[in-house]
Amino acid sequence: MSIAIHDPTLRDGNHAVSHTLSLEDIASYCRAVDGCGLSVVEVGHGNGLGASSLQLGLARYKDSEMLETARANLTHSRLGIHMIPGFARLSDIDTALQIGVDVLRIASHCTEASLTESYIEHARSKGAYVQGVLMMTHMASPETLLEEALKQQGYGANALVLMDSAGHFDPDSTREKIGLLVRELAIPVGFHGHNNLGLAVANSLAAAQAGATIIDGCMRGFGAGAGNTQLEVLCAVLERYKFETGVKVFDLCRAVESLEDFAPVRTPTVVKTANLISGLYGVCSGFEKHVARAAAEFRVEPRKIYEELARCNAVAGQEDLIISVASRLSQPVVA
Amino acid sequence: MSIAIHDPTLRDGNHAVSHTLSLEDIASYCRAVDGCGLSVVEVGHGNGLGASSLQLGLARYKDSEMLETARANLTHSRLGIHMIPGFARLSDIDTALQIGVDVLRIASHCTEASLTESYIEHARSKGAYVQGVLMMTHMASPETLLEEALKQQGYGANALVLMDSAGHFDPDSTREKIGLLVRELAIPVGFHGHNNLGLAVANSLAAAQAGATIIDGCMRGFGAGAGNTQLEVLCAVLERYKFETGVKVFDLCRAVESLEDFAPVRTPTVVKTANLISGLYGVCSGFEKHVARAAAEFRVEPRKIYEELARCNAVAGQEDLIISVASRLSQPVVA
Structure with a gap:
């Protein structure tokens, strides 16, 4: 073939x-x-x-x-x-x-x-x-x-x-x-x-x-x-x-x-833990650098951002969602 | 399981x-x-x-x-x-x-x-x-x-x-x-x-x-x-x-x-071409650094060393063979 x-x-x-x-x-x-x-x-x-x-x-x-x-x-x-x-x-x-x-x-x-x-x-x-x-x-x-x-x-x-x-x-x-x-x-x-x-x-x-x-x-x-x-x-x-x-x-x-x-x-390509987690949750690979930036800016664990993006079924073109998700996750939850 | x-x-x-x-x-x-x-x-x-x-x-x-x-x-x-x-x-x-x-x-x-x-x-x-x-x-x-x-x-x-x-x-x-x-x-x-x-x-x-x-x-x-x-x-x-x-x-x-x-x-682990070639020929992974050194010293393409090591069925413990193979390959063949 x-x-x-x-x-x-x-x-x-x-x-x-x-x-x-x-x-x-x-x-x-x-x-x-x-x-x-x-x-x-x-x-x-x-x-x-x-x-x-x-x-x-x-x-x-x-x-x-x-x-x-x-x-x-x-x-x-x-x-x-x-x-x-x-x-x-x-x-x-x-x-x-x-x-x-x-x-x-x-x-x-x-x-x-x-x-x-x-x-x-x-x-x-x-x-x-x-x-x-x-x-x-x-x-x-x-x-x-x-x-x-x-x-x-x-x-x-x-x-x-x-x-x-x-x-x-x-x-x-x-x-x-x-x-x-x-x-x-x-x-x-x-x-x-x-x-x-x-x-x-x-x-x-x-x-x-x-x-x-x-x-x-x-x-x-x-x-x-x-x-x-x-x-x-x-x-x-x-x-x-x-x-x-x-x-x-x-x-x-x-x-x-x-x-x-x-x-x-x-700069060799390796499977970093963020990539593994992204793959497990099924989040678009193109989001990696955006998630890393948002996680650092809002001091949120990248895993939680990936989890939430997966729940939203986010796809390429919705990069602004990454920032709003990170921002929301960084807020203390009011009971 | x-x-x-x-x-x-x-x-x-x-x-x-x-x-x-x-x-x-x-x-x-x-x-x-x-x-x-x-x-x-x-x-x-x-x-x-x-x-x-x-x-x-x-x-x-x-x-x-x-x-x-x-x-x-x-x-x-x-x-x-x-x-x-x-x-x-x-x-x-x-x-x-x-x-x-x-x-x-x-x-x-x-x-x-x-x-x-x-x-x-x-x-x-x-x-x-x-x-x-x-x-x-x-x-x-x-x-x-x-x-x-x-x-x-x-x-x-x-x-x-x-x-x-x-x-x-x-x-x-x-x-x-x-x-x-x-x-x-x-x-x-x-x-x-x-x-x-x-x-x-x-x-x-x-x-x-x-x-x-x-x-x-x-x-x-x-x-x-x-x-x-x-x-x-x-x-x-x-x-x-x-x-x-x-x-x-x-x-x-x-x-x-x-x-x-x-x-x-x-120093991230990646599949370099030497590793790929080594795997294709079935040469012991532990030989990598020895082959790289010998290839540089004797100016021989690493692929040729791997090919020859595979032909010799070399295994760990025979690292000295790498040098003799590289040395031999570096000699011009007399017709």
């Missing part, structure tokens, strides 16, 4: 450094991995096109600057972006296509696929290759995910990606959800994991065994929260299980080693 | 810092985790009692100093040691028991259980609780492991632990090997994982599902090479799968957070 490896190191990894990846980081990463056989290199603000804001975090560079830099340094791998309608606008699609982006991921919360309709249709009308994405997919049953995925397929998506945005999946739930979509959809299915429970590689392997043919991995696991599935490890494990990724694992290892000054090497 | 969590942070982790853990590190770690419900805290040189040497690496402190420090700071968890006959001597057992060690792990390479006979028998004759340990168990078939395990059971071992010393296992091979031992042995079976392929948590879960009732984990994954199964993540995942570990996960998380100055927090 063939698996296309999709690499969002330069997008999801931007969460890990509060969206401050430099243009030099982007250029050197693209040059280092371009010959290694990765299908797609994805670039941008952690929350995708148009997401730079006070609410989500300000990016150091404009989307167009990041994409043009990557475009100039990629010859073999395709260039990808992530976008969430609401943060992104329709016109961002046109800009991305003008710069030469090859793969558009258009994403919504797992129960809100209808928000992607006009975006997927617009991109497809321009002849673009589009992957529909459902995020925070631990929050919906396999059947609900299938309904939402069928909508994105109906809008014209060329493939469908399930994201375990909170790192809450385990191999059993991964197999169940991916397996149902693979059986029922007419388009390829992908999986994007986070490592909060130390299971990202195992979940990705389970996804591949259940028929997923697009799998995400980030160099050294660089990504929001506990980080993503570790790219070079993922490729090696898939190869061992006889999947054909087209990735030259030892070349990729050399590329990783050549990037000594790159952020994930300087 | 009940699982006893065995924590070798202060023993396997000593590999990660070239056996330089301080007595303060040992004392503060023991105090921090003592109330968290861990079954055993294991302490010592990375290769166990008596292993401090030029060949394996000199420890900063004597075994007795490390063990007495731990003993003085553990009330709830039992105190454990690891020993490999040849590095350790019979008299080390007596010393350990005099200091008050509760759990003796007596280990051999996976096909050399007979080397543990007199040690296990001596320890059992003193009334000690003994776990037989087989190391580098990816190098033998399930049937061979069973033969060797039956020997250690015959010598009187109270339990039998399989170590994936090279981090080469995957969930399928873990299930197969652990499952056979659980079915055929009369004593409890344990599993000790390394994370070279990013699968340590998944393998440990597979071991528990196959009937293992002793599982090893190290705080933040601190251990040789890519590190061990991450302790706090392991406990959370086992709890989610309804295993009873007796570990209070949030207390353990707080203990981890309280150890800001402890080595694994200062």
Whole structure:
């Protein structure tokens, strides 16, 4: 079975450094991995096109600057972006296509696929290759995910990606959800994991065994929260299980080693207890730095904030809720 | 199902810092985790009692100093040691028991259980609780492991632990090997994982599902090479799968957070490419620092050293082979 490896190191990894990846980081990463056989290199603000804001975090560079830099340094791998309608606008699609982006991921919360309709249709009308994405997919049953995925397929998506945005999946739930979509959809299915429970590689392997043919991995696991599935490890494990990724694992290892000054090497991605707790409660990985700041400011245990955010079913875009939750928890309860 | 969590942070982790853990590190770690419900805290040189040497690496402190420090700071968890006959001597057992060690792990390479006979028998004759340990168990078939395990059971071992010393296992091979031992042995079976392929948590879960009732984990994954199964993540995942570990996960998380100055927090454990390659080739995790030194000294790519060590079936105790391999590889081949 063939698996296309999709690499969002330069997008999801931007969460890990509060969206401050430099243009030099982007250029050197693209040059280092371009010959290694990765299908797609994805670039941008952690929350995708148009997401730079006070609410989500300000990016150091404009989307167009990041994409043009990557475009100039990629010859073999395709260039990808992530976008969430609401943060992104329709016109961002046109800009991305003008710069030469090859793969558009258009994403919504797992129960809100209808928000992607006009975006997927617009991109497809321009002849673009589009992957529909459902995020925070631990929050919906396999059947609900299938309904939402069928909508994105109906809008014209060329493939469908399930994201375990909170790192809450385990191999059993991964197999169940991916397996149902693979059986029922007419388009390829992908999986994007986070490592909060130390299971990202195992979940990705389970996804591949259940028929997923697009799998995400980030160099050294660089990504929001506990980080993503570790790219070079993922490729090696898939190869061992006889999947054909087209990735030259030892070349990729050399590329990783050549990037000594790159952020994930300087500040390694580990599963900190806050990430573990976030994963257990099923809270969006992108909240990590916001929760840490609010916990320090209001002197509240991060665990209590995560617990309350889970109770509120908070999702990306509701970062202001983190502050109000922390503020409320810091008040003495009046009996 | 009940699982006893065995924590070798202060023993396997000593590999990660070239056996330089301080007595303060040992004392503060023991105090921090003592109330968290861990079954055993294991302490010592990375290769166990008596292993401090030029060949394996000199420890900063004597075994007795490390063990007495731990003993003085553990009330709830039992105190454990690891020993490999040849590095350790019979008299080390007596010393350990005099200091008050509760759990003796007596280990051999996976096909050399007979080397543990007199040690296990001596320890059992003193009334000690003994776990037989087989190391580098990816190098033998399930049937061979069973033969060797039956020997250690015959010598009187109270339990039998399989170590994936090279981090080469995957969930399928873990299930197969652990499952056979659980079915055929009369004593409890344990599993000790390394994370070279990013699968340590998944393998440990597979071991528990196959009937293992002793599982090893190290705080933040601190251990040789890519590190061990991450302790706090392991406990959370086992709890989610309804295993009873007796570990209070949030207390353990707080203990981890309280150890800001402890080595694994200062120098995080990540899967570096050398660790990934080592795991793919099935080379002992304890070789990492020796290989890195030899690669630098002789200007040879670490991958080539790992490849050659795998071809030689090198095991712990053959660290001098690393230098001769590196030296040989650095010579131009004469046609």
